[in-house]
Amino acid sequence: MDIATIVGLFLGIGFTVWGILISGSLWDYWHFPSIVITLGGTIAATFLAYPLKDIVKIGKVFQKAFLYKATSANEIIEDIIKLANIARKEGLLSLEEYGSKLDDEFLKKGIMLIVDGTDPDLVRNILETELMFLEERHGQGQGTLEAMGSFAPAFGMLGTLIGLINMLQKMDDPKAIGPNMSVALITTFYGSFLANVIFLPLAKKLNVRSKSEVLIKELMIEGLLSIQAGENPRIIEEKLKTFIPPEMRGSIKKEQLGKEEA
Incomplete structure (x- = not known):
């Protein structure tokens, strides 16, 4: 078990939740359609970008990020x-x-x-x-996480555009502007959180481990x-x-x- 990965993930989530609770409620940041757009879109784009044999290995890729025995x-x-x-x-x-x-x-x-x-x-x-093919296999897992890290903010922005369109269509109702603007920004928040707290840091961790293993070899x-x-x-x-x-x-x-x- 890699303590650093667990601590990093815990702190990333913890500080984000702490920042939310200072000024509001966690419930204010829950919006299921935005989650579907951001997370669902990220998963869909990953299926489009990679063959199925690589996608089914994503569970093992996440497992390697948390469970790792370093070679001395x-x-x-x-x-x-x-x-x-x-x-x-x-x-x-x-x-x-x-x-x-x-x-x-x-x-x-x-x-x-x-x-x-x-x-x-x-x-x-x-x-x-x-050794070359070992690096290539490692790179496939890292590449999948990096791709997901780039897709998540993009779909977050897509959700923001949807929210803004809905807001502009209801400009004649001042009471609807605030909620629609909030929903628009929440999708960007989801995308940024998934990319910068989960996908990209884990891809970087795997990259560091791969370099260490290659050096040993x-x-x-x-x-x-x-x-x-x-x-x-x-x-x-x-x-x-x-x-x-x-x-x-x-x-x-x-x-x-x-x-x-x-």
């Missing part, structure tokens, strides 16, 4: 250094037994390619191709190719540390120091 770069580096030491002492073929025990399928696949004696250039090509590729080239584990460690921020490198040193003392 420190742990990956430790695994690769451990594999490098094994390969240095026992040979590349010995990696098959240890690699089969790893949880990460990408790292496991790279080890199997190395054990099978695949050419280093081909190993890099296969893993980078898989690139670290894995570099580490695996270094093992295949027979590089010294210390050199591999220093090379892989360049993928992560300096403050995280310090934590690796502390972990390793603790293990040596033990």
Whole structure:
């Protein structure tokens, strides 16, 4: 469970409700036809823009925004250094037994390619191709949310225009101008709220996570190719540390120091 996503969504809704309650009532902001125009229109436009196979995955996309287990770069580096030491002492073929025990399928696949004696250039090509399609799959989910974030304000404006037209048709009745103007603005409010509190922030969160996952995978590729080239584990460690921020490198040193003392 990603606490930051939940807290952000809670605060976004909470501050909006708080702002409404200061000057009025939540009931004043409830207008079912406006919800139908804004949310229904957003869903309809998404169906028009994307194939059905992508739309049925939207539930999983939302789930990934809230349920996410981050991969520790420190742990990956430790695994690769451990594999490098094994390969240095026992040979590349010995990696098959240890690699089969790893949880990460990408790292496991790279080890199997190395054990099978695949050419280093081909190993890099296969893993980078898989990484490219991983980014593309991530981009599809992000793109759907971004599209919904752009559709929602547009349909909010459409609802506003409908409200203004109704208001202008009843200009001879002063009492109808206020309510119609209020309804016209509520649809804009709905569209802006859906876009800026839900759809666009979640798309950005998925984008950040995708970049983080891609960085970890690139670290894995570099580490695996270094093992295949027979590089010294210390050199591999220093090379892989360049993928992560300096403050995280310090934590690796502390972990390793603790293990040596033990």
